[in-house]
Amino acid sequence: MKAVGVIVEYNPFHNGHKFHLDETKKKTNADCIIAVMSGNFLQRGEPALVSKWTRTKMALEAGVDIVIELPYAFATQKAENFANGAISLISALRCEEVCFGSESGTIEDFESTVSFMRNNQEAYDYFTQQYIKKGYSYPKAASLAYSTLSNVDTYVDLSKPNNILGYHYVKAIHDQKSSLKAKTIMRTSAGYHDEAFSHESIASATSIRKTLFSSEKSMDEIQNYLPISTSKWLLSYYQKNQLFHRWEEYFSLLKYKLLISTSSELANIYEAEEGIENRLLTYISESVSFQNFMEKIKTKRYTWTRLQRLCVHILTNTTKEQLKPINEKPVATYIRLLGMSQNGQSYLNQVKKEVELPIISKGTHFSDELFTLDWKAAQTYLAIFPEPLRSSLLRQEYATPPIRYNEKEQKYV
The missing domain is CATH 3.40.50 (Rossmann fold)
Known part of the structure; x- marks a missing residue:
């Protein structure tokens, strides 16, 4: 079969x-x-x-x-x-x-993009960091770095959400030396x-x-x-x-968890970086709903998605140390x-x-x-x-x- x-x-x-x-x-x-x-x-x-x-x-x-x-x-x-x-x-x-x-709809474009990125990784990382320094979120900075280096008409447009995932699927196949064929x-x-x-x-x-x-x-x-x-x-x-x-059903749990946590405790949670935990603590007391809370903490640098993931990890108390094995060997x-x-x-x-x-x-x-x-x-x-x-x-x-x-x-x- x-x-x-x-x-x-x-x-x-x-x-x-x-x-x-x-x-x-x-x-x-x-x-x-x-x-x-x-x-x-x-x-x-x-x-x-x-x-x-x-x-x-x-x-x-x-x-x-x-x-x-x-x-x-x-x-x-x-x-x-x-x-x-x-x-x-x-x-x-x-x-x-x-x-x-x-x-995109064309697998050859994904293969070409993975190959292109392998050959230009150092320059891609450099430009990504430059855009992050300008205040862009990592996904936006990565997309801008890619656009700076490539002709988006030739390679996959990595500003599109499904193209981003597809690119990483194809890259994972290569990285894991899998025999899988992608379509x-x-x-x-x-x-x-x-x-x-x-x-x-x-x-x-x-x-x-x-x-x-x-x-x-x-x-x-x-x-x-x-x-x-x-x-x-x-x-x-x-x-x-x-x-x-939906998130609103969990907001009271999140609010309680944040209110009893210190900044140093939150800093150990996965995806809490660059002091973002302090921003959460600043606004949680006055927030009346999850939507209201997210609107207060959202910035150009931190995407809605990343902040939501951080909130999930706070709820589950998932620490950087616990996910360290995944970052070292992501299988x-x-x-x-x-x-x-x-x-x-x-x-x-x-x-x-x-x-x-x-x-x-x-x-x-x-x-x-x-x-x-x-x-x-x-x-x-x-x-x-x-x-x-x-x-x-x-x-x-x-x-x-x-x-x-x-x-x-x-x-x-």
Whole structure:
């Protein structure tokens, strides 16, 4: 069986994701699609809208064969480490190819860009630092440095969010000396950060979430942009838990954590650099909501995304020391299996003897430094629920076996 990997968040799964899946199958002739999916918290420093188990069901019913979790240590990191973790997992599961969406749509451009950057790394680093000194955030400084060095008509435009991730996927394949082949599919109709609907059936996850939180009739307004299965599971999750996860639900926890912390304690938290922790402490007392807090601490130098990631690490108490191993060797040490179709199970049975990383189906008896961060993330993600619901959901988190889906009969087994 030929397996192909995709790297996803599905927050939530929408028609654009379905298009990507279908095109991936056509473009690669895949027998098995493996999705590496972020868990409780996401790359932009946000809590996932619904649980990873609910998003796993959305994926399986849409045609994914195996869903594994991208550990917290990678899922809440900058693009480079995010990509390294995901690519290492796809390689470990013996996938032949990885297929990602991009604004470019041409894989040769990514290969050329990776080669160009390798040959100009010293100059790129120099210009990046020069732009940072001028007060730009690192992502903006990096984009400007790249534009200074290259002809953006010849290479990939690294100011685009999906191109940035795609570049790091291809770079990770080279850095890890993986046998993976990369392919890309051009994003259509809706941009990654688009906040408004501009197409009759394709919308960004950002615009879907914004609508979901802004209108009493939001479920009706987003129906055209979601597969039926996604709508079903979103409604089910809300009816059961009476909420969708967003930062405002966690603001009281963040405020409490900041109010009892000293500047020196916060300086040990991952992504707390250049004294930014002092800015957080200055404004937290007078802030009345997470949105209000972010508007106060946001500067030209610190992107909204980076500040959100820092806030996540403060909530989970993730320190620089804890993530030091990832920065030194950015590859996964285990595979957390969340769900699989019968086809996916057949593939796992075929390759499991070749897979060198431990495959974790339950977390109750597994010990690993990085896995401990996943446990802390789960505790944090579920802390907003009242008892006994919180304790019940926490038991499910690591005592529940992987979800098994019979795709032929369209039911869970």
